[in-house]
Amino acid sequence: MDIRFEQAEARFEGRTILQPLTLSLVEKRIGIIGLNGSGKTTFARMINGLVAPTAGHVTVDGFDTVKQADAVRGRVGFIFQNPQNQIILPILKEDLALGLKRKKLSAAEVKAASDAVLSRFGIAHLAERRAHELSGGELQLAAMASVLVTQPELLIMDEPTNQLDLKNRNLVSRTIEGLHESVVVITHDLDLIGDFERVLLFHQGQLVGDGPADETIEFYRGLAE
Numbered sequence: 001m002d003i004r005f006e007q008a009e010a011r012f013e014g015r016t017i018l019q020p021l022t023l024s025l026v027e028k029r030i031g032i033i034g035l036n037g038s039g040k041t042t043f044a045r046m047i048n049g050l051v052a053p054t055a056g057h058v059t060v061d062g063f064d065t066v067k068q069a070d071a072v073r074g075r076v077g078f079i080f081q082n083p084q085n086q087i088i089l090p091i092l093k094e095d096l097a098l099g100l101k102r103k104k105l106s107a108a109e110v111k112a113a114s115d116a117v118l119s120r121f122g123i124a125h126l127a128e129r130r131a132h133e134l135s136g137g138e139l140q141l142a143a144m145a146s147v148l149v150t151q152p153e154l155l156i157m158d159e160p161t162n163q164l165d166l167k168n169r170n171l172v173s174r175t176i177e178g179l180h181e182s183v184v185v186i187t188h189d190l191d192l193i194g195d196f197e198r199v200l201l202f203h204q205g206q207l208v209g210d211g212p213a214d215e216t217i218e219f220y221r222g223l224a225e
Contacts, residue, residue, distance in 0.1 A: 001075070001154050001182045002026055003047055007056035010042050017042045019206045020056060025184075031193030031213060032186045033220055034202035043202060044156050044186050048076035060154075077152035081159045083143035087131040092142050093118075096149050103150070117149040121175065137168030141175060154182045161189045190217050
């Protein structure tokens with residue numbers, strides 16, 4: 001996965017949310033940190049085209065996130081901060097089938113793909129459950145399944161351990177660790193990304209730190225004092 005920002009900038013109602021930025025991301029596990037309002041979520045949403053750059057451009061494997069949005073979104077999955085917003089249909093197995101609709105698979109192929117992703121995350125027993133019946137950890141795993149059933153190469157997660165108790169936080173952390181897809185994780189949970197290959201630190205709309213997890217996190221701790 002090759003993500004490139006070329007003087008990409010994000011402005012909203014005359015205010016700069018993200019200063020012009022040029023960089024390339026190729027690492028398998030990337031963390032994004034920063035204070036609230038620092039621009040980190042805007043940056044992540046620019047990767048899959050949820051936010052279009054107001055200047056410059058962003059590409060994923062050579063595909064422009066604006067001009068070739070379908071190709072990009074086929075490669076990049078996004079899990080929102082509230083995973084309940086990820087589950088559109090009330091029953092989990094129905095939601096998985098909806099995600100596969102654009103692939104024009106047969107009913108048997110849809111069932112096989114859905115069963116496989118549910119088994120992968122150990123939540124096959126939740127197939128008939130409603131989203132509001134799930135625990136925080138189960139809901140996060142269900143959100144992962146709903147995105148990964150379409151087989152993107154990259155998964156972006158916005159605060160995946162937010163408001164989880166310790167048991168569910170550890171469950172989600174282990175699951176992320178075991179993913180074979182590339183991941184970009186926006187988080188305030190610094191332990192979650194403590195062994196990531198690369199961590200980006202945003203502050204006041206600028207990229208102010210970029211390096212191995214331990215170095216960037218240490219710099220962030222000093223910045224946040």
